[in-house]
Amino acid sequence: MSENGGVEEVYILWISEGMSCDGDSVSITAATLPSLEDVVLGNIPGLPKVHLHNKVLHHSLGGEEFLRPFRQALDDELGAPFVLVIEGSIPNENINGEGYWTSFGNDPATGEPLTINWWIDRLAPKAWAVVAAGTCAAYGGIHAMAGNPTGCMGLADYLGWDFRSAGGIPIVNVPGCPVQPDNFMETVTWLLYQAAGLAPMIPLDEQLRPTWLFGKTVHEGCDRAGYYEQGDFALDYNSPKCQVKIGCWGPVVNCNVTKRGWMDGIGGCPNVGGICIGCTMPGFPDKFMPFMDQPPGGTVSSSFTQAYGAMIRRLRSITNRTVNKEPRWRHNRGELTTGYNPRWPR
């Protein structure tokens, strides 16, 4: 126990064996605010000591050596609380007879593969907090698309939207396909501060997203929104203008990537010419397809802005011409015309 009533050590047990691509694990290695090294090496003041167990990065020889802390957690033998991170959608293993859609290690007694569902059933109730990394784990994501054979879903669909961890915390969803690097590290940082007794309950919205990261839309942070407001739209992908007529869903998508950039402020989506396909949303991907067509709602709002935008643009260009000219008193003639009355003799 720390002096704030929190813990001094936390395990992060990360299972990426859902229906995933490991893109969220890879993504967090790009984070700098804070970076993985910052957290693991204790660079951030006040955070508990972190033991990160992630398949992509872990130095162990793999197999049972890697699984040890996961098995210890099952038997309450870790000696410190743990955060369970799930990456990938959760398949429906009730539809496939003797087989399995995805597994994580084997049952030591029978040698049979253990499904990720088996692990979640046992570990989630013991976890201090449960975090869904990426849209797949949060809401089902791309692998839960119409016509998919595995019947997969998000963590809250599987555990229940009112699930509470051993730490009394709802599932924490950090959506994104993949998760924006710093978004994830910052969420983890909040949880670690909370575990240390240095932060209140993590604020989450109804879709269980951190509010300070997902409270605004792509559009509200997009540096092409100026074109939208002036009713000036790109008609193909050559244009640096607003992309809503060529597939951008930014105005109705909760995500901060246009504001934040992809990594260290570089990159993004519609701000750099890539239509927003709503990859952070519960409706992703089905409600956004075909991606390259104009969203149905875009027609209405864009025709309104086009109506007055042309006039506004004309007025602004007149003003723009005016402010592109310097004031008259900046010259090299033999007289001062700034309005100052000089006292030196002429």
Place this chain on the structure above:
Amino acid sequence: MAIREEVPQQARNLVEMSWDPITRIVGNLGIYTKIDFDNREVVECKSTSSIFRGYSVFMKGKDPRDSHFITSRICGICGDNHATCSCYAQQMAYGVKPPPLAEWIVNLGEAAEYMFDHCIFQDNLVFVDFCEQLVRETNPGLLRRAEQTEAPHADVHGYRTIADIMRAFNPFTGDLYKEALQMARLTREMFCLMEGRHVHPSTLYPGGVGTVATPQLFTDYLTRLMRFMDWVKKIVPANDDVFDFFYEALPGYEEVGRRRVLLGCWGSFQDPGVCDYRYQTMNEWGRAMFVTPGVVVDGELVTTALVDINLGIRILLGSSYYEDWENEEMFVERDPLGNPVDRRHPWNQTTIPKPQRRDLEKGPYSWVMSPRWYDRRTGDHLALDTGGGALARLWATALAGLVDIRSSFGAGVRATGESVEITLPKTAATPETRFEWKIPRWSNAIERDRARIYFIAYSAAAAVYFVEKALGLVHAGETKVFEDFEVPEEGIGCGFHEAVRGVLSHHLVIRDGKIANYHPYPPTP
């Protein structure tokens, strides 16, 4: 191929060993072996992938223009290779050729992806196997020897002994490990400049890119690339030192992970001057790529023709959890040149998942299928590999002797027939440096690892050339990056690309303007 003399079966005392999950890779992999410790040999090995998501199943009936967005999600470390390859396939199906500047932008994105992935994989995943911590645990004698072995390139990289290099690779504490994490960020910034975001790109489209091609864009990229250059000049010799040490200190180590030379490379980096995405001209633009396509069998270059490569692909079953598609529909009887297309070709595949118990003894035991390449000369279905990608790329390119690019910025790549010369330009801290990758004697673990680090240098040198080409167009005012297209009611397309880990193909069939069939074949299957 018998590399060592066979030990009679009855004399063996086999121990079963397994590693599941395998760490420091991407995806779900289990390795199950029987090991003869007396004779220090692995007698049997099965690899199992324990995850199925079913992309080719849920893509049916979707809009073909969604393909690259969806297939990118196949992989979280090389997804952009899928997006790129899918755009190549779509471009063929739609009959559209992107403007040249778009091609240079995609090449720059993909070059940054190679630099990023090989960097993080080699230094933060693979090299942990060579780090001081792990060598101390597994072979303390080797570490003692490494302490006493001077590093031949100490003057370049600054590590006096081999053990010093190994220490620098200790996870999270070693200098090279930490630098590699930083370099993997720098190179991803370069990637994001071209492809929007990583690893699932935002600015790639069939017909071109949405990237805004300003002078600033290329300066932002080039500046980072030149910062990366200093690291490349240091890390290649540092790797060479460690690999050469392993051969010297552990006689016989060349047998580790050794296979018969059966390498496939499907070509990378399109030349917009030649490539029009028509199947009819695919052999020409395939050979114009800045990494040459090729099948290398026992050190011999069998073909560099993408059409031949395409027609030879066969997807077999046997150990996998699927029902066969022998009685399913044929989608493509003949290719656009009139050549017959096999039923087991990806164009004609139907994926029918059949989840079942894992049977490691008799099979099936994996969700991975068994792609082979049909060698017309012998009638064999060759189990080609990619040697981690880089080995096959360098080998095929070296043998073909076609690639010769030179930038006036002082960088270049030249294939000589037996090697690949890579010239990196002078930078603030280091002089111009030339590396030569020579065709090795073996296709084994060490040479796969060595090729990976050389391919970082290859990508860096090629990227300098691509920047120069792109800037040339921008200076000339040719900034168009997207070409409009119509989706046909009926059509087929295929894309060939080199993913980071090697061969990648996407085969697409469109009917009624929707996806009738889509089969991506990346290197790991």
